[in-house]
Amino acid sequence: MPRLIGISNRTAAGGSKAGGLAVALWEALAESGGLWFGWSGEVTKTAPRGVELFEEDGVEFAVTDLTEAEHQGFYLGYSNRSLWPVMHYRVDLANFDESEFAIYAEVNRRFAKLIRPRLQRDDVVWVHDYHFMLLGRDLRELGWDGRMGYFLHIPFPPPEIFKSLPDHARLVRGLAAFDVIGFQTTNDRRNFEKYILEEMGAKALGDCRYEVQGRAITIKAYPIGIDADEFARLSVGDAAQVAQSRIKPFLGNRKLILGVDRMDYSKGIPQRFEAMGRLLDHDRDLHGKIAYTQIAPPSRTKVEEYADLRGELDELSGRINGDYGDLDWIPIRYLARSYPRDYLAGLYRIASLCLVTPLHDGMNLVAKEFVAAQDPANPGVLLLSQFAGAAEQLSGGALLVNPHDLSGMADAMREALRMALPERRRRWEAMNKVVNEQDITWWRESFIADLSPDRPLGSSASPA
Numbered sequence: 001m002p003r004l005i006g007i008s009n010r011t012a013a014g015g016s017k018a019g020g021l022a023v024a025l026w027e028a029l030a031e032s033g034g035l036w037f038g039w040s041g042e043v044t045k046t047a048p049r050g051v052e053l054f055e056e057d058g059v060e061f062a063v064t065d066l067t068e069a070e071h072q073g074f075y076l077g078y079s080n081r082s083l084w085p086v087m088h089y090r091v092d093l094a095n096f097d098e099s100e101f102a103i104y105a106e107v108n109r110r111f112a113k114l115i116r117p118r119l120q121r122d123d124v125v126w127v128h129d130y131h132f133m134l135l136g137r138d139l140r141e142l143g144w145d146g147r148m149g150y151f152l153h154i155p156f157p158p159p160e161i162f163k164s165l166p167d168h169a170r171l172v173r174g175l176a177a178f179d180v181i182g183f184q185t186t187n188d189r190r191n192f193e194k195y196i197l198e199e200m201g202a203k204a205l206g207d208c209r210y211e212v213q214g215r216a217i218t219i220k221a222y223p224i225g226i227d228a229d230e231f232a233r234l235s236v237g238d239a240a241q242v243a244q245s246r247i248k249p250f251l252g253n254r255k256l257i258l259g260v261d262r263m264d265y266s267k268g269i270p271q272r273f274e275a276m277g278r279l280l281d282h283d284r285d286l287h288g289k290i291a292y293t294q295i296a297p298p299s300r301t302k303v304e305e306y307a308d309l310r311g312e313l314d315e316l317s318g319r320i321n322g323d324y325g326d327l328d329w330i331p332i333r334y335l336a337r338s339y340p341r342d343y344l345a346g347l348y349r350i351a352s353l354c355l356v357t358p359l360h361d362g363m364n365l366v367a368k369e370f371v372a373a374q375d376p377a378n379p380g381v382l383l384l385s386q387f388a389g390a391a392e393q394l395s396g397g398a399l400l401v402n403p404h405d406l407s408g409m410a411d412a413m414r415e416a417l418r419m420a421l422p423e424r425r426r427r428w429e430a431m432n433k434v435v436n437e438q439d440i441t442w443w444r445e446s447f448i449a450d451l452s453p454d455r456p457l458g459s460s461a462s463p464a
C-alpha cells in the first residue's frame, strides 16, 4: 500500500477525532503510515516558521502557521469571500480582490514548497477542498510527477457562474494537474465537465476520463458519507439520553422539529424561518403542538456577510415568536451555539421532522446524520432542499423542497407532520439503505481506489 499524503486547510491534530471526514482520513493515513499536512490554526504577526512535525496516534503531521496577511488574504479573503460565495451560486455576495487572489496563490505555492521535499517516490497525494485549487500545479512545477487526487467538498457551479471569478482559468488549470478530481454530485461533475469542454478544449475519453491539456484525468462524483454505525450507536447512548431529558420539559407532548446548521448564508435559515411563519399563519391548529428548535452556531464571524446573517436571524425569530407565541409556547427556539455530536444524535432521534433546506450545499451531512439516528420503529421525516448534494442520494425517501418556495416548504412541513407511520418507515428505510451502503469508508475507498497504482496515470495517457 503506498503512503498517503493528506492535505487540507485544517487537520484533525490535537482535537477530538469526532467527525466523519477526520476519522476517515485519519484511518486511511494511519493504515498507510501517512502524513497529514495543513494549517496549524495559528496566526502569527511575523513570517511563518516553516513546518512543525509531530506524530499522533499513528499519523505524522506537518503543520504551518499563517501570517496575519495570509490569514486575511488567503483564508478570510479569497477562500471565504470569493470562492465560497461563488461556488455556492452567490455571486452577489462575492468580493473580488486581486491582491487577495495573489496571496491565495502565494500560500498555495508556499505549502507546495513545504510539502515537496517530504514526498517520496511512490506516495499518493490527496488534496482537499477549495483552499488549495492551485497546489497540485505548484507541486508539478516543483517536479512532483507521482499520483495526486483532489476532492472538492463544496459545489461546483455552472460555468456562467464560475466564470465570474476573474481568475477562473488559472484555478481550473491548477485542478487539471491532478490525476483524479472528485466532486460531491453528478451535477457538480457535469458543471465542471462543461467548463473544461467549452473553455479548455478538453476531450471526453469515456469511463469518466478526459484529456485536458495533454493529460488524461479521471473526473468523477464521490458523494461523501458519514459513519452511519457510529451515529446509530450515539443516538441511543448516554449523552443522547441526557440531551433528550434536557429538552423534554420544553417539549412536553409537542412534536420536535429540528434544524442543525452552521450559521452560513448557504444554509437557507431565514427562508426556513419564514416558511415556519407561513405554516403558523395558515395552520392555527398547529399552535402549541409543535416545537421548532434551530441549532446554529455562528461561524466565520470575521466575515461581514456572516455578521449580517446573525442580525437577520435574531430579528426574524423575534418577529415570528412575537407574532405567534403564547404564554406557554415559543414557536422557534433558536440556539446560536454548538452541541457535541452525541447530544445532536439524541435530538435527531426524537425529532419528528428535520429541516435541511440549504440554498446550495456540497453534500450536507446533517441530512445523513438525521437518517442514521432514527428509531426504525418510529422514524421522523426529512425535509430536504433539492439543492443539497444529499438530494441526489436521498430523493427516494426525503420530502424534496425548493428552499426559495416558502409556501411549498410550509406545505411539505404540514405533509410531514401528518405522515402516517407506514409511509414514514418506507421512506426512512430507502434513505437508511443508502446512508449505510455509501458511508464514509465507501467514499474514501472509492476515491483512493481510483488513485491507486493499478489505474492508468494521467501523464502516461496518450491524447485520443
Ligand code: ADP
Residues within 6 Å of the ligand: 019, 260, 261, 262, 295, 296, 297, 337, 338, 339, 340, 341, 344, 363, 364, 365, 366, 367, 369
Ligand atoms: P458544513 O460542512 O457546511 O458545515 P455539513 O452539514 O456537511 O455542513 O456538516 C456539518 C457538520 O457539523 C455535521 O457533522 C454536523 O453534525 C456538525 N454541526 C452542524 N451544526 C452543528 C451544531 N450546531 N453543533 C454541533 N455540530 C454541528
